[in-house]
Amino acid sequence: MIRIEGLRKVYKNGSIEVEALKNINVEINKGEFVAIMGPSGSGKSTFMNILGCLDRATSGLYILDDKKIEDLADNVLAEVRNQKIGFVFQSFNLLPRITALKNVELPMIYAKVSAKDRREKAMHALERVGLTDRVHHRPNELSGGQRQRVAIARALVNNPAIILADEPTGNLDSKSGYEVMEIFKALNKEGATIILVTHEPEIASQTKRIISFRDGEVIDDRALEGELVEYT
Amino acid sequence: MIAFEILKIAIQNIYANKMRSALTMLGLIIGIQAVVIITTLGNAAKADMTGAFDQYGKGKLNINLTSAERPVVYRDFFSDGDVEAIEALEEIEAASAEIRRNVTLKYKNKEISSDLYGVNSNYDQVELVQIIKGRFLQESDIKGRRNVIILDEKSAVALFGTTEAAVGQVITMTTGPQTFELSVIGIDKISDSTLMKMAMGEYYYSFIPITLASRFYYVDRYPRMMVQAQEFISLDGVTEKILNLLERRYKDSAMYRIYKRETEFAQVSQGLTFLTATISGIAAISLLVGGIGIMNIMLVSVTERTREIGIRKALGARPSTILLQFLIEAVILSVLGGFLGLSLGSAIGYGIVSLLKLPFIISIGAIAYALIFSTVVGVVFGVYPAKKAAKLDPIDALRYE
Numbered sequence: 001m002i003r004i005e006g007l008r009k010v011y012k013n014g015s016i017e018v019e020a021l022k023n024i025n026v027e028i029n030k031g032e033f034v035a036i037m038g039p040s041g042s043g044k045s046t047f048m049n050i051l052g053c054l055d056r057a058t059s060g061l062y063i064l065d066d067k068k069i070e071d072l073a074d075n076v077l078a079e080v081r082n083q084k085i086g087f088v089f090q091s092f093n094l095l096p097r098i099t100a101l102k103n104v105e106l107p108m109i110y111a112k113v114s115a116k117d118r119r120e121k122a123m124h125a126l127e128r129v130g131l132t133d134r135v136h137h138r139p140n141e142l143s144g145g146q147r148q149r150v151a152i153a154r155a156l157v158n159n160p161a162i163i164l165a166d167e168p169t170g171n172l173d174s175k176s177g178y179e180v181m182e183i184f185k186a187l188n189k190e191g192a193t194i195i196l197v198t199h200e201p202e203i204a205s206q207t208k209r210i211i212s213f214r215d216g217e218v219i220d221d222r223a224l225e226g227e228l229v230e231y232t
Numbered sequence: 233m234i235a236f237e238i239l240k241i242a243i244q245n246i247y248a249n250k251m252r253s254a255l256t257m258l259g260l261i262i263g264i265q266a267v268v269i270i271t272t273l274g275n276a277a278k279a280d281m282t283g284a285f286d287q288y289g290k291g292k293l294n295i296n297l298t299s300a301e302r303p304v305v306y307r308d309f310f311s312d313g314d315v316e317a318i319e320a321l322e323e324i325e326a327a328s329a330e331i332r333r334n335v336t337l338k339y340k341n342k343e344i345s346s347d348l349y350g351v352n353s354n355y356d357q358v359e360l361v362q363i364i365k366g367r368f369l370q371e372s373d374i375k376g377r378r379n380v381i382i383l384d385e386k387s388a389v390a391l392f393g394t395t396e397a398a399v400g401q402v403i404t405m406t407t408g409p410q411t412f413e414l415s416v417i418g419i420d421k422i423s424d425s426t427l428m429k430m431a432m433g434e435y436y437y438s439f440i441p442i443t444l445a446s447r448f449y450y451v452d453r454y455p456r457m458m459v460q461a462q463e464f465i466s467l468d469g470v471t472e473k474i475l476n477l478l479e480r481r482y483k484d485s486a487m488y489r490i491y492k493r494e495t496e497f498a499q500v501s502q503g504l505t506f507l508t509a510t511i512s513g514i515a516a517i518s519l520l521v522g523g524i525g526i527m528n529i530m531l532v533s534v535t536e537r538t539r540e541i542g543i544r545k546a547l548g549a550r551p552s553t554i555l556l557q558f559l560i561e562a563v564i565l566s567v568l569g570g571f572l573g574l575s576l577g578s579a580i581g582y583g584i585v586s587l588l589k590l591p592f593i594i595s596i597g598a599i600a601y602a603l604i605f606s607t608v609v610g611v612v613f614g615v616y617p618a619k620k621a622a623k624l625d626p627i628d629a630l631r632y633e
Contacts, residue, residue, distance in 0.1 A: 078553075082547065093546070106544070
């Protein structure tokens with residue numbers, strides 16, 4: 001599903017070049033539940049942005065669902081984000097002025113889904129995250145956990161190939177964080193591919209595979225079999 | 233369909249910032265309003281003029297003497313025979329000469345200065361004469377050289393207080409050292425045209441039999457002749473015929489200048505159009521200011537909504553979709569402003585026009601101009617902010633606080 005070979009990302013800051021990612025080689029298959037770990041500045045966010053087609057690699061290969069991403073024009077890239085990727089952010093990133101339901105409908109507007117289908121699918125997605133009773137509330141009328149669940153519903157509503165979650169529990173209390181992780185686990189069990197960026201070991205440990213970054217390189221990539229692994 | 237969704241989003245955004253949207257539109261509202269008021273007034277003035285022309289301008293010619301080649305001498309003036317000969321032309325319905333002098337008219341202790349016209353009884357065929365009291369000159373007044381006078385409405389009011397009181401009264405006319413007594417037989421209505429009334433101001437005029445005027449001033453030739461040609465006939469041909477006729481009557485045709493009322497009206501009308509256009513153009517500058525206001529607010533809006541733009545982009549909005557969203561928002565603001573300006577301008581224009589008793593004309597051209605122009609303003613000044621929004625890097629935009 002995802003194949004990354006020799007991926008590099010270089011930022012130019014005036015005359016100084018910063019290599020954020022050096023020769024990354026990763027393969028992620030359909031149905032995996034992966035945590036990407038690493039301290040800040042390790043390149044995990046850059047990696048995440050490239051995975052999410054929000055940013056382009058300087059060089060290297062990125063194949064998502066048989067598509068070579070670097071070849072695609074901006075408009076096609078927007079379509080890829082819309083169809084193949086569902087984002088969940090640390091700060092939820094819901095539009096504040098519209099209801100939960102409308103927020104979930106948003107990606108489908110850009111996918112040109114009819115209003116009736118949009119509503120139906122959005123309701124279904126909200127049902128999957130257990131929020132059927134709050135669909136007509138605006139984000140500021142919802143708790144943090146509820147907001148993140150709306151965001152998850154929004155991420156999965158277009159049936160994306162991967163769900164990318166960037167510190168999804170970072171702004172949540174532990175109970176809400178737990179609930180959110182339970183949703184991710186359930187979605188993964190239903191077959192969704194989930195990639196989660198976190199620096200919390202207890203969150204990472206709930207996934208099935210941890211890829212660790214440091215200084216722009218993958219320093220560890222291991223599968224988990226249920227046991228808790230201490231992050232070093 | 234996506235366009236419809238974008239439109240909905242744009243309207244929601246405008247509605248969410250009601251106060252700001254209203255203030256943004258204000259510049260455009262005022263600008264369009266000013267242009268609409270000016271064009272409404274211009275059109276009204278023109279229609280008023282055209283109305284006046286239709287009433288007494290069609291097919292009318294003035295034959296004047298000109299000293300372009302040599303000084304005018306008395307024998308160049310029109311004799312009764314000349315007038316009759318011209319009237320006999322088949323294209324001519326009526327020809328009438330006039331003598332004009334400025335005189336003082338007096339009734340009891342009231343006194344006005346009036347332009348006295350010595351005219352024939354067919355004068356009402358070559359000029360607009362609307363008798364509202366009494367009667368106009370008749371053949372017998374001319375032949376009998378009767379001491380009668382017709383006053384205009386305003387003179388009557390100035391001398392007698394009312395038009396009713398004037399008819400039948402005797403007034404004193406003083407011209408040079410001479411004084412005559414004349415009885416008032418009729419009152420002429422002054423023009424219906426508001427502009428004409430304004431232009432006439434304190435102007436008073438009166439008519440007496442041309443034969444009487446000839447006697448007063450010891451003349452039997454007249455410096456000016458008015459002609460009514462048959463309507464729908466080419467006035468150029470008539471002009472030529474008249475000049476040929478004068479030539480045949482041993483006159484020097486180079487001494488005459490024939491003016492068509494049409495041409496004079498066309499010139500005034502043209503001047504009015506030019507004036508309206510110029511003032512409108514100046515008012516249109518405020519549209520520019522309105523446009524800049526829209527651009528300013530759209531730029532603020534893009535900055536404020538950076539994060540929203542990032543979210544939309546992450547969720548799959550194309551740059552072109554974002555561009556369209558902001559562009560549509562700017563265009564809605566400007567078109568709505570244009571529409572409100574048009575409505576307000578028309579209402580105010582209507583108010584002024586009815587106050588001046590001028591005709592109110594809704595011009596499709598002005599409506600189209602206002603709406604098209606405001607759309608153009610929206611597009612022109614909306615493109616830059618919209619492009620800025622479309623170009624935002626989604627990662628930076630998502631991080632924006």
